[in-house]
Amino acid sequence: MSTFWSVWIIAITLFNIFGCLWLLWWTRKKPEDVIEEGENTLGHEFDGIEEYNNPLPKWWLNLFYFTIAFSLIYLLLFPGYGSYPGVFGWTSANQWEREVETADNTYNRIFRDYAKSSIEELANNPEAVKVGQRLYGNNCSVCHGSDAKGSKGFPNLTDNDWLYGGTPEAIKTTLIKGRNGNMPPMIAAVGGEQGAKDVAAYVLSLSGQTGSGDAEAGKAKFMVCAACHGMDGKGNQAMGAPNLTDNIWLYGNSEEAIIEAIAKGRRGQMPAFEETLSPEKIHVISAYVYSLSQ
Ligand code: HEC
Ligand code: HEC
Structure with missing residues (x-):
């Protein structure tokens, strides 16, 4: 920030604060101006309601003076006067x-x-x-x-x-x-679509379900799956190959889901x-x- 703008901000800030002070002093009603408390009105009336012209209570006035003093001290301690960093050197970044x-x-x-x-x-x-x-x-x-x-x-x-x-x-x-998890597409290895159906039927039979293919024929072809899923289909944790004999399925237990696994492979990434x-x-x-x- 250039010096000019810093001085500019300081001037505006101080002008405002001292402006408030002057305003307070200027509008203050001196006790000797008051004729008698309660008698002195501003002279307008509405539906029988008039406005008194009493001086501000002392404590109220002092509160204003206190606020002004507070702001001056505050601006010395904390940044606020243009680029002046304040006695405490506080910044939002260091806080x-x-x-x-x-x-x-x-x-x-x-x-x-x-x-x-x-x-x-x-x-x-x-x-x-x-x-x-x-x-x-x-x-x-x-x-x-x-x-x-x-x-x-x-x-x-x-x-x-x-x-x-x-x-x-x-x-x-x-x-x-x-x-x-990496299972490659196996459709060629099982001999095409019919082979996939048969293997799917066998896989389903491992968890007590049935498919539309020939599970017996599928069982023979399951050899190509056994390298990962094990001869018994119980899976292999070293490869992340799931157990196919239980009722817990990562991609669902439908015939379509299993045929899709065979046709497209599966690739889960953690x-x-x-x-x-x-x-x-x-x-x-x-x-x-x-x-x-x-
Ligand atoms: C972008 C998605 C994603 C996020 C994020 C993610 N995971 Fe996974 N997580 C997976 C997938 C997908 C698998 C299965 C991998 C596979 O199929 O081989 C997995 C597998 C796992 C497994 C192995 C489960 C098993 O049966 O062996 C654990 C444990 C796990 N996640 C825990 C976590 C934790 C804890 C976090 C957070 C720190 C996390 N994951 C964040 C997608 C995610
Ligand atoms: C190279 C090892 C490998 C071979 C071979 C393999 N799989 Fe997989 N299979 C996996 C892995 C790893 C997963 C888990 C993929 C994942 O985490 O996303 C999986 C997942 C599956 C799933 C999904 C299981 C579920 O819980 O949803 C089925 C079904 C499946 N395989 C069937 C087969 C069949 C049938 C064959 C043989 C035609 C076969 N797999 C061959 C490694 C193999």
């Missing part, structure tokens, strides 16, 4: 920095304390679980839902069915590194959080997620 620093000290201490406990211990600490839940709400609920029950393509985190394992370590690894969240925060969220299925 903000101080607040961030205090908050950092408080919260980092909490997270450092939590980091000393294992995930199992934290999962039994209601305070830590609450903190984890809030972090979950900000970072995870968009995909897994605010109740963590998931939706199509986004796994339910509250049950005991895990793509990659539900141990504290597995959950933490999932959060730090992210996960890429983002990595090591860049966006501190290790201490990941530790606390892991405890929250772990607590959900305990």
Whole structure:
């Protein structure tokens, strides 16, 4: 800010303050002007109502003087006179920095304390679980839902069915590194559309359902799936290949959903959080997620 504008602002500010002072002094009614309290009116009348011309009460007047004195002192201590920084050197930026620093000290201490406990211990600490839940709400609920029950393509985190394992370590690894579920399109490997129908019928039969294809023929072709889903179809957590024999489905249990998996493949992506969240925060969220299925 140039000196001219600084002086300009100071002049306007002081002009206003002293203007108020002058106005107070000028309109003040001297006690000797008052004839007798209650008799002295301004001379107009409306429906029998008249306006008195009494002096302002003393305390009221003093309040005005006090306000003016206060503003002058305030403007000396805090910035307000143009570019003059004020005796305290206060700025909104340095106040903000101080607040961030205090908050950092408080919260980092909490997270450092939590980091000393294992995930199992934290999962039994209601305070830590609450903190984890809030972090979950900000970072995870968009995909897994605010109740963590998931939706199509986004796994339910509250049950005991895990793509990659539900141990504290597995959950933490999932959060730090992210996960890429990768099933390639298998339509050629099963021999086209009819093959897909047959395999789908076999997959459905594993969880007690039936499809329109020939499950017996499908069973033979399931060999190509077994590399990932296992010979028994119970899945493989090292690859994130889901168990196909239970009633929990990531993409739905309809024949169409299974044929679609075979035809197009499936590619679920859980983002990595090591860049966006501190290790201490990941530790606390892991405890929250772990607590959900305990
Ligand atoms: C952009 C969407 C998205 C966000 C955000 C997200 N996830 Fe995921 N998450 C997924 C998907 C998709 C999968 C499944 C990956 C797959 O299919 O292989 C997954 C898988 C997981 C798993 C593994 C589940 C299992 O059965 O093994 C856990 C645990 C998990 N997420 C927790 C979290 C937590 C905690 C957060 C927040 C820090 C989070 N996710 C944020 C999409 C997301
Ligand atoms: C290369 C390993 C691999 C092979 C081979 C493979 N899958 Fe998968 N499959 C996966 C993975 C990984 C997922 C989970 C994808 C995800 O997380 O998005 C999956 C998901 C599925 C699903 C969805 C399950 C659900 O819960 O919704 C079905 C159904 C399925 N596979 C069937 C098959 C069939 C049938 C075959 C054989 C024709 C097959 N898969 C071959 C790795 C494989």
